[in-house]
Amino acid sequence: MLQTAQELIKTVSKQLNLSDEDTEFLLSANAEHVFEIELSDGTKHQAFRVQHNNTLGPYKGGIRFHPDVNLDEVKALATLMTLKTAAVGLPLGGGKGGISINPKELSPELLEELSRKYAAHLSPHIGPDKDVPAPDVNTNAAVIDWMVDEYEKVTGDTSKASFTGKSLGKGGSEGREAATGLGGTFALREILKHLGEEKKELTVAIQGFGNVGLFFGTLLPKQLPKLLFTAASDSSGGVSSAFGFEPKELATYKSTGKRLVDFPEDDSVPLPGDSILQEEVDILVLAALGDVITEENMKSVKAKIILELANGPVNEKAYDYLTERGVIIIPDVLANAGGVVVSYLEWFQNRAQEHWAEERVNAELERYMVEAISKAYDYSVKHEVSLKEAAFALAIKRILEARREQPETSA
Ligand code: GLU
Numbered sequence: 001m002l003q004t005a006q007e008l009i010k011t012v013s014k015q016l017n018l019s020d021e022d023t024e025f026l027l028s029a030n031a032e033h034v035f036e037i038e039l040s041d042g043t044k045h046q047a048f049r050v051q052h053n054n055t056l057g058p059y060k061g062g063i064r065f066h067p068d069v070n071l072d073e074v075k076a077l078a079t080l081m082t083l084k085t086a087a088v089g090l091p092l093g094g095g096k097g098g099i100s101i102n103p104k105e106l107s108p109e110l111l112e113e114l115s116r117k118y119a120a121h122l123s124p125h126i127g128p129d130k131d132v133p134a135p136d137v138n139t140n141a142a143v144i145d146w147m148v149d150e151y152e153k154v155t156g157d158t159s160k161a162s163f164t165g166k167s168l169g170k171g172g173s174e175g176r177e178a179a180t181g182l183g184g185t186f187a188l189r190e191i192l193k194h195l196g197e198e199k200k201e202l203t204v205a206i207q208g209f210g211n212v213g214l215f216f217g218t219l220l221p222k223q224l225p226k227l228l229f230t231a232a233s234d235s236s237g238g239v240s241s242a243f244g245f246e247p248k249e250l251a252t253y254k255s256t257g258k259r260l261v262d263f264p265e266d267d268s269v270p271l272p273g274d275s276i277l278q279e280e281v282d283i284l285v286l287a288a289l290g291d292v293i294t295e296e297n298m299k300s301v302k303a304k305i306i307l308e309l310a311n312g313p314v315n316e317k318a319y320d321y322l323t324e325r326g327v328i329i330i331p332d333v334l335a336n337a338g339g340v341v342v343s344y345l346e347w348f349q350n351r352a353q354e355h356w357a358e359e360r361v362n363a364e365l366e367r368y369m370v371e372a373i374s375k376a377y378d379y380s381v382k383h384e385v386s387l388k389e390a391a392f393a394l395a396i397k398r399i400l401e402a403r404r405e406q407p408e409t410s411a
Helices: 002-015 020-027 071-087 108-125 141-155 179-195 211-223 247-255 316-324 338-352 358-383 387-405
Strands: 031-038 044-053 059-066 094-100 131-135 203-207 228-234 237-240 269-271 283-286 305-308 328-330
Touching: 002 020, 002 071, 002 316, 002 387, 020 387, 031 071, 031 108, 044 059, 044 071, 044 108, 044 131, 059 071, 059 141, 059 338, 071 094, 071 338, 071 387, 094 108, 094 131, 108 131, 108 141, 131 141, 131 338, 179 211, 179 283, 179 305, 179 328, 179 338, 179 358, 203 211, 203 237, 211 228, 211 247, 228 247, 316 328, 328 387, 338 358, 358 387
Parallel strands: 059 094, 059 131, 203 228, 203 283, 283 305, 305 328
Antiparallel strands: 031 044, 044 094, 228 237, 237 269
């Protein structure tokens, strides 16, 4: 994933005729915090926070708890955050954190201890004007609330603006939980509008009908009522139906803790493993993890449009191959930016000591998404580049312009 992000930065830097020094500036991270957390059960876990770039504002990005977390992955995700916040026009930089652990195997007490120890260690390096972490894969408002509490104890800062993705009672924003999924529905709607296809009866498959994918699926009919949702998967495998599913019905079924692959509808067909990626659909939504479409399986992808709701789900080789084949990839830095947009609105509300209604938050989110998609789409048509290259180019220009305007710091 790091290679995918870095290669694209290099390609776009060449298209923009950037100096080697500028390209290096965009590739390198400002700081890498790598440490070990020892829990009271005696287990030890590698923890990371990469602060990639803060030219536009404080570092911003989530914290993931996953066994595959490693320094390179966190660096890649931090790099993507720098480009994402810039591509959607936020006054924020990019960072990312993670702990290499499977949180599902932890008791609630150990999960709390892990979250608190992570925040305590990083307290000197984060804060409302320095670095503002948020949830990501396998982390949620409860984890963030523990981190905020710990951060407050260590630093005495009670502004709540040190983290976003907090629960509503602890300074969180309305609409934050659904924001990444809702933002994805705006991104898809806007691209289909630009393509003149928003009224067509297109079929959709969602890989990763968990948190983000589930919000996306259930909120999609409001934006694009004509779309037919024909397949969904989770880690158990998936299910498809030529007649389509009611997203809400699937969501209700999942909320009882059952596996999608067992979904009992007469006309539905179970999809083993990752076979959803090869479904005969118009739109494939990737809402699980990174690097799911690679040189191994890219040739069997049949969708015409891919929405990257996860970070980095299509690797570099697959991205080049699919783009060459005419597949439109709505890139992660736009498609899933809804989460960080509402994080920004949460941070803004905390600082202004305000609490906005959900309608206001969602209207602002829509405004950011529509504008970012429209700018990237226009750039991609004008310069004959893919949407991802367009989003990267616009982000890079913004960062470098801000860098040039900053006063020289003495050595
Ligand atoms: N983890 C989300 C992302 O990858 C949100 C980050 C944030 O809200 O800071 O964009």
